[in-house]
Amino acid sequence: MLRISNIEIYYGPVRAINGVSLEVPEGRIVTLLGGNGAGKTTILKTICGLLEDQPDTGVIEFMGKRLNGLNPEQIVRRGITYIQEGRAIFEELTVDENLLMGAYVRRDVHDLRRDRARVLNYFPVLGQRLYQLAGTLSGGEQQMLVIGRGLMANPRLMLLDEPSLGLAPAMVKEVFQIIKTINEEGTTILLVEQNAKMALQIAHYGYLLEAGRIVLSDEAESLLDNQDVRNHYLGIATEVAPKGVTRHKKKKRWR
């Protein structure tokens, strides 16, 4: 569905992405993992056209058509919705108006009503707060609003940027469960995450990005079992003491 071949992205003179290729097949959840500054968000922004004149080289194709050089307004009309990190809500609009904005490109009133009901079904708390200013919601509710608003566009492909950022663990689980349900109901998802464990549990396929390069890609289950991934991304590493005494303590690392 989405095919990225060998793209390079520059911020001014600095090359942020070095020849990345990846593919998101229809109906799947594909996750893109990596540490801070690896270039995950850069790739998403480039797909949806936010970075002008990028990618510098390489091709981005969606449903067999090139996206290079289109602006965000055109790309969203092709059926790609980008859900930004950090709860980019419209604070001074009500929850209801935020949802309406999510459906900005749609003209099909009947289906829109159905999708709105679906969103309120996923996130009942939004239904209770429809006429409240979005800025007064709690952090978790804002994240739900952002995802719900993205769904209002009824996208074919949803680009999700760090939905777990700054959420309580219980809330993270709930959000990921909903992402899984959204996928099962037919939306393809490209998920960018730092929380590798959660992401790999719901994803079908995963890519590991490091310093602007794909270093590893495999089925999600194999990645969960992969020793390197376990060490570097899942925070499960056994340290061997110099004298050969095994310490029964897990060392945690965040990358």
Add this chain to the structure above:
Amino acid sequence: MFVQLIVSGLATGSLYALLALGLVIIYRTSNVLNFAQGEIAMVSTFVAFTFLETLHIPYLGAFLLAIVTSFLLGAAIEIALLRPARHPTPLGLIIITLGVQQILYGAAGWVWGYDTKVFPSPLSDTKIHRLGSVVLSEVNLWILTASIILMVAFLVFFRYTRLGVAMRAISQNPTTARLMGARTPWIVSLTWAIASVLGAVAGILIAPVTFLDPNMMLNPLLKAFAAATLGGMNSLAGAVVGGGSLGILENLVGGYLTPELKDSVAFFVIVLVLCLRPSGLMGRHYRRRV
């Protein structure tokens, strides 16, 4: 006497409200205070005058043509002068609007001259209607009716239509609005066009009373700033309420105290509001989370 002062104050106030509404619409979408709002209205009024006097088009036709002109003028100013600004700050854009104001002022003086003209209008300032004990001139009656209709229409538009909601969304987060598919630059141009139309209506309605010259909108615009501040700079309903109450207040001061103080009331109101309630009567400014 009291009711009479309130009703005629309301008529003047509704003109302030129209201008203030234009200011607030632009402020809400692009965080710019549009100092050219008054001059755009003035030029549109002169255009209507030209259609009436020189081309002898009937009043309604001239009115509609002037509205169309002001729509195009507002959009053209945004596209030609504000949009090209690279990495604009709100302050830089405000300075641009000041420049636009000066350009329009000079151009109007050059084309139409600085002498005061009588604006021919089928609405009479002397013919009066009686509503109970209240007396209202025909002009004021029309001013009231037209502005109330316009204001209600725009409030509904901003509250309930997709485009209206998008206009409010853009000021808060332009990038996200683009990601939802809003064609941001065009929507901003459209707000300028709409604001200009509101100003033009106010100008044409007020012209038979104040007469026509390049300075005609100076005073009303300052009052409109006061009205917008009073209502809360980012609230559309606030602009309407602010305009109405400023008009009434002015008239009461003029009627009971002294007419000399009438024009100062607006500035007194600005100072008072900024000291006591900076977000205005109806401004609900949400403080962003850290």
